[in-house]
Amino acid sequence: MTVLYNVLLVLHLLGWAIVFGGALAGMKKPELPAGVLHGILTALVTGILMVGLAESTSAGPDAINHMKVGIKLLVAAVATGIVVYGVKKPAKVTRGFLGGVAGLVVLNVAIAVLWR
């Protein structure tokens, strides 16, 4: 289960990297690159699966910090909502919109790494 957990963590990090990189790459036009929706859904699903695995097996950290993961889930849900809106209404995608998506990813990276 540890291997599966670690594979999920790799996909989790790649997912957020795609969202962050995609949001920055789209700034020029501005537009939401197609991969951003896939990246955010990958990261959201892998994050939830990691919590499930850590709770039900010996994989992952000894104890999940539910407050931390709950806040991360909330931030990720808002980011996902914004991305889904942007995909449905491409004309509404502005630089501020993309900056908001990238900022929420940075916020969650900071929460993930700094809150221990």
Ligand code: HEM
């Ligand atoms: C914008 C959203 C998110 C970002 C940017 C993000 C980022 C990260 C980063 C950078 C790590 C590695 C931290 C480390 O190993 O020190 C991590 C780990 C993790 N994330 Fe996320 N995450 C996000 C959303 C979520 C969500 C929604 C969940 C679950 C509901 C989640 C669950 C986890 C778990 C379980 C770990 C592994 C912790 C460990 O093994 O110690 N993440 N995340």
